[in-house]
Amino acid sequence: MTTIIVGAGHGGGALAANLRQNGYTGAIMLVGEEPHPPYQRPPLSKGWLKGDVEAAGLLLRQPDWYVDASIDLRTSTRVTRIDRAARQVILSTDEVAAYDTLVLATGARARQLVLPGSDLTGFLELRTMEDAQAIKARLRPGFRLAIIGGGYVGLEVAASARTLGASVDLVEREDRLLARVAGPVLSDFFRGVHEAHGVRIHTGTVVAGFEGLDGHVSGIGLADGSVLQCDAVLVGIGAIPNDDLARDAGLACNNGVIVDGEARTSDSFIFAIGDMTQRPMPHYGRSHRLESVPSVLEQARQAAAAICGTAEPKPETPWFWSDQYDLKLQIAGVPFDVDEVVVRGEPMTRKFAVFHLLGKRVQAVEAINAPPEFMVGRQWLASRREIDTTRLADPAVPIKEV
Numbered sequence: 001m002t003t004i005i006v007g008a009g010h011g012g013g014a015l016a017a018n019l020r021q022n023g024y025t026g027a028i029m030l031v032g033e034e035p036h037p038p039y040q041r042p043p044l045s046k047g048w049l050k051g052d053v054e055a056a057g058l059l060l061r062q063p064d065w066y067v068d069a070s071i072d073l074r075t076s077t078r079v080t081r082i083d084r085a086a087r088q089v090i091l092s093t094d095e096v097a098a099y100d101t102l103v104l105a106t107g108a109r110a111r112q113l114v115l116p117g118s119d120l121t122g123f124l125e126l127r128t129m130e131d132a133q134a135i136k137a138r139l140r141p142g143f144r145l146a147i148i149g150g151g152y153v154g155l156e157v158a159a160s161a162r163t164l165g166a167s168v169d170l171v172e173r174e175d176r177l178l179a180r181v182a183g184p185v186l187s188d189f190f191r192g193v194h195e196a197h198g199v200r201i202h203t204g205t206v207v208a209g210f211e212g213l214d215g216h217v218s219g220i221g222l223a224d225g226s227v228l229q230c231d232a233v234l235v236g237i238g239a240i241p242n243d244d245l246a247r248d249a250g251l252a253c254n255n256g257v258i259v260d261g262e263a264r265t266s267d268s269f270i271f272a273i274g275d276m277t278q279r280p281m282p283h284y285g286r287s288h289r290l291e292s293v294p295s296v297l298e299q300a301r302q303a304a305a306a307i308c309g310t311a312e313p314k315p316e317t318p319w320f321w322s323d324q325y326d327l328k329l330q331i332a333g334v335p336f337d338v339d340e341v342v343v344r345g346e347p348m349t350r351k352f353a354v355f356h357l358l359g360k361r362v363q364a365v366e367a368i369n370a371p372p373e374f375m376v377g378r379q380w381l382a383s384r385r386e387i388d389t390t391r392l393a394d395p396a397v398p399i400k401e402v
């Protein structure tokens with residue numbers, strides 16, 4: 001029996017380990033186009049960028065582990081095609097490898113911004129260790145970084161850049177930060193925090209193009225005719241799923257490969273996990289593409305259980321975290337279809353939680369420096385119990401007694 005995993009990122013690396021933990025004795029080939037063994041991306045915009053985490057600390061497992069676990073790890077190697085009829089993949093080395101089970105874990109790539117001046121040098125993105133290295137090499141006092149995109153990656157890099165003394169202008173097309181991923185209370189809170197740290201935030205601002213000096217970007221031209229001077233531009237406007245291989249192979253896709261609760265695609269011999277999937281969201285009765293470590297780890301466990309024939313893991317509540325300055329944000333759930341928002345605690349104290357509810361049931365909780373609210377909110381999300389929102393809004397009532 002042979003399982004081939006395409007993509008040696010967070011999901012691919014976790015799945016290889018899960019298979020062995022579940023007692024899988026067949027051959028495992030783990031193919032990744034990056035030159036590194038699987039590593040974690042979250043620190044790239046946070047601890048590693050600020051110099052708090054060593055490069056070796058990014059690796060999920062040390063290289064010897066793959067040898068000891070008999071995992072055939074192929075780095076710097078791309079899968080270029082899937083031949084579903086023959087159950088084979090074709091590698092960039094021209095090798096043809098046969099599988100009994102194939103798992104796609106190809107992640108996502110940074111969305112590109114193509115505007116007049118995009119061909120200048122000095123543009124940065126953040127997805128890989130090399131991208132992070134290029135950003136880190138520039139961040140120092142006096143360096144003028146412009147960031148396009150007020151999502152988590154943009155805000156985390158802004159926080160790290162300010163901590164290292166660089167100046168930051170952040171441009172966001174929407175009228176608030178985190179518009180796609182968080183509620184307005186959190187958007188306003190993070191705006192205040194970043195402005196207090198000296199980040200100049202330009203929301204509701206459209207980028208028209210770029211100005212250059214000797215072929216290098218020197219400013220962002222805005223739609224109102226003004227120019228923001230800068231030494232480099234980080235484009236952080238989201239990620240698009242690497243589902244090209246799957247689409248070429250005829251697997252069902254819709255903004256990512258469509259999978260079921262076992263992480264199985266429309267071909268029963270092929271699984272898919274992580275950022276590249278459109279996955280079921282059992283608590284919400286819909287599917288969604290999540291880009292988070294807990295989600296890819298859950299799907300890795302689902303796929304490993306299905307491949308090994310072991311017990312199916314219980315569905316988990318989705319969650320996510322972000323670190324900016326001394327703030328720890330933890331989010332459980334997704335604020336779909338919300339009809340009531342309850343803020344527990346005072347944002348000015350930098351310790352509060354925002355509960356998003358539908359018919360008195362928690363759909364999502366966003367907790368700033370408030371782990372108990374996050375944990376209890378997660379339990380409520382799973383239990384679907386109705387909550388007394390008056391007691392919830394009163395921080396004098398301990399969260400466990402709400």
Ligand SMILES: Cc1cc2nc3c(=O)[nH]c(=O)nc-3n(C[C@H](O)[C@H](O)[C@H](O)COP(=O)(O)OP(=O)(O)OC[C@H]3O[C@@H](n4cnc5c(N)ncnc54)[C@H](O)[C@@H]3O)c2cc1C
Binds near residue numbers: 273276
């Ligand atoms: C800067 C940054 C910060 C983040 N912070 C957080 C956070 O705080 N919390 C959180 O929960 N999540 C965070 N995330 C998201 C998290 O890292 C991803 O959700 C997670 O890495 C997804 O794992 P994956 O295996 O799906 O994809 P990836 O880890 O991206 O791995 C995919 C791998 O597949 C490779 N690949 C693609 N195509 C091929 C091919 N044809 N052949 C071979 N290899 C291929 C890619 O090169 C890549 O190495 C962050 C992401 C980034 C970029």
